[in-house]
Amino acid sequence: MVRLGVLFPCLAKYIPKRAMEGLWAGKGIMxxxxxxxxxxxxxxxxxxxxxxxxxxxxxxxxxxxxxxxxAAMRWIDKAGGFDPYIYHTPDHKLASNLGSQLKEEMKRRIEESNGTVKTPLRATRTQKRPFWWNEEYDKRARELRTMKLDFLPRSRDTLPPPPIECRSV
Structure with a gap:
């Protein structure tokens, strides 16, 4: 499937035939x-x-x-693995013959197994979080939102230190 789409006034995207033999996740030559x-x-x-x-x-x-x-590797990680990505992604988003063939093969294998092979589960919200996420980070982010800062830090490394309580003696 070859398609041409305009992204910016001066840029055009072309998806070549070799993208059908792999998983390009909609990316193409610009x-x-x-x-x-x-x-x-x-x-x-x-x-x-x-x-x-x-x-x-x-x-x-x-x-x-x-x-x-x-980009496809990131989508596979977000989906929770290779099987869930192929199985749950619609064909128009896979945009490749290989992806469609693998999906059909998986569905056929699940039907033939009579319940021994289960359908892959989609990733839950907690599985989609980045590797550095933890409860402390979430708590600190909530504190920052309530502090009404003029700026929001971009990464976890640039979080401002917690406010210091001043006590009078």
């Missing part, structure tokens, strides 16, 4: 201009970061070697 300080425009392309990786599928009971983008 075209645009490199603009210098003197406003000279030179044509250039932005290619997606495609990697080769092996994932083990519990449903298929084998490793699957896939070419996928780093």
């Amino acid at each position: 075209f645009g201009h490199r603009i210098t300080f003197s406003n000279k425009k030179t044509k250039r392309t932005w290619k997606p970061n495609v990697q080769r990786k092996e994932y083990y599928s519990d449903i298929l009971e084998r490793t699957v070697r896939v070419k996928l983008t780093t």
